Amino acid sequence: MVSIVSVAKAAGVSNKTVSRVINGEPYVTEETREKVEKAIRDLGYIPNMAARLIRSSRSNTFGIITDYVSTTPYSVDIVRGIQDWANANGKTILMANTGGSSEREVEIWKMFQSHRIDGVLYVTMYHRVVDPDVGDVRIPTVMINCRPQTSELLQSIEPDDYQGARDLTRYLVEHGHRRIGYVRLNPILLGAELRLEAFLKTTREFGFSEEDLTIRLGMEGSVGAESNYVFAAATEMLTHKDRPTAIMSGNDEMAIQIYIAALSLGLRIPEDVSIVGFDDFRTVSKSLKPELTTAALPYYDLGLRGAERLDTLLQGDESGPSQWVLPCKLIERDSVSRPRAFVTSFR
Amino acid sequence: MVSIVSVAKAAGVSNKTVSRVINGEPYVTEETREKVEKAIRDLGYIPNMAARLIRSSRSNTFGIITDYVSTTPYSVDIVRGIQDWANANGKTILMANTGGSSEREVEIWKMFQSHRIDGVLYVTMYHRVVDPDVGDVRIPTVMINCRPQTSELLQSIEPDDYQGARDLTRYLVEHGHRRIGYVRLNPILLGAELRLEAFLKTTREFGFSEEDLTIRLGMEGSVGAESNYVFAAATEMLTHKDRPTAIMSGNDEMAIQIYIAALSLGLRIPEDVSIVGFDDFRTVSKSLKPELTTAALPYYDLGLRGAERLDTLLQGDESGPSQWVLPCKLIERDSVSRPRAFVTSFR
DNA sequence: TTGTATGCGTTATCAG
DNA sequence: CTGATAACGCATACAA
16 A cells, blocks of 8 residues: 555655645645655555544544434435535545444444544434433534434434424415315324424414314324324315315325325315425425425435534534524425315305 | 553553454453453443554445435435445445536545545446446445446446336236336436336237337436426326226336326226336335335345445455346235226126 | 654564 | 564654
8 A cells, every 4th residue: 555655755755745745734845746746646645544543633524323314215315415515525424324223323323433533413314302322422413303302412403394384384374275184294203293283373373263174193103114094084084075175294205195095086186175295305296296385394404504513513613502493495386276165255 | 532552551461462352362361351341341442443444454444435326215225235234244334425426436436545445335326337437546346236337347236127027017917917008217227228128028928019018208318307207198098098907117206197197087096007116115105005016126135235245355255246136026015906808808 | 845753543573 | 371562654743
């Protein structure tokens, strides 16, 4: 393996001079610099990070620890956001996932420690509360898409499920819907509660009563082994005599079943039923016809900002909120129109 | 930072002895070993990988280089397979993705080199032919889900799209379908060609003629910016007077649109049209009602086997085929039945 | 502007 | 079985 010494020999200078050139330090003649650079090119020298790290206790490496995120389609964008930031800022990424095992998690923290990682990004697939199993390892950490159970002083950055659901609800109301169905997410997810709460509160603000709302549970059970009631729930809602003119789906994935239920009953979307999703999971939201109006979870930004935040933290800047929330963006597509009854009665 | 020397001091032995214990080398008294292990625990010592690497030029680290894989829902399972293998075998994973940029790719190879990575897993999101942009870096590499353009001696491991499509076609034929529609994948994907070829050849073997088959292009254009004709193509097929009794979809995602097209036309699935997908992209295939019969791409195994293969390669074992293909598994669910006309005519 | 000596945490050598 | 010491590739202090 070609080292700094061999380059020095080839260029006829000392190792320190080579080091200067590599690290762009001043006080090197243009001439010397060129000589060294040529030698580097000729020998194909590439610096050895490990050796560098051993001296300067900054590895310029971030660790990503995930639960199932790398396993699942949803939140990979978080990882992409992190990677892009790391790429742009010369950091390396070490990645590992726990698969839900607490033992494995302790091992991972040790592994991170043994690589002298500068900081950790703790990422979860679903927006949820977690209890990191750090063992006795202590590395600066930013939590992404989750918040710590214990109120430890861990920084976190999360999506604003509440605001997203509120915007979606308003959007429906402003389109004239007065009977709205709601298919709930699995209650074990943080988003389930936040989104439902926003829906309930917002409709109440608009003067809706209990009878205007039909709320059904779509899924329950542990992640990966859920019971799925979405199709049945949607079918039931839509066959009711006072059926809702719009349905709000816990997420985009569940909206597939709502579409199918509606179409199977001969209902047209959006003329007979408007539908909105949540997440903007493109594979689904753009495959549905008409394309699905939904709220985009700020996954990519969560990753980007999280990495950025970790970096400022590492530079000793502890200012800023310890819990940070990023807004969801309403994506208007074609699955919502004014309800027919409503349009008719106001003509 | 607590080092091997501090442990040695605490245990009252030499650093080499500590090293022996850590690496499980023989020739250490049980008594000494326990003394050392206690010191390690007490001090919370964790080995420094960087320092270790500097001596023993094996980093025990694999690099994963992806195109857009970490960006997309599809093939994350490949990464999971790799991670699981790495985890079970004490390897660390360094991950980076090119986002399609060739410049970036060269940088990544350099970065890998500078970390003295043992080997690289080159992973693509879609099954395709690639031309790795290695620069002048040379690291043992296994390609996953893709094959090299130039016939360099790079090992590759790929899914058997042909066999998967053949099995699916047979399945349809064996269920009595004699008029089959086919919605093609984007032709820039390797799978598009292989799957279509299998479909054509298999139907021919069963004595189908051109008129029995309706083949339409579902998507085209560069990845991420495709033109999408699936809904229109399916609608057209299904309104034809001699409409197919079954449709084979290029993949599961496209099947969403086929479902919607069918249902919008008042057709029932599978009674009026049977539908099969490809990929077993669960989020979709299990959300569709009836659940989608499809062929599962062996993503997880691709990752697992790929990592395993790279490891044997690194141990100097060059035997085995340079191109290895893993079968797709037919996943039988509820979107296929015998065609009504067929059943009737044989009663 | 350049070079020399030393140390980082580990493993390897070889003598005890 | 155990330990003293060198060596890995680089950065840092200090000297020239």
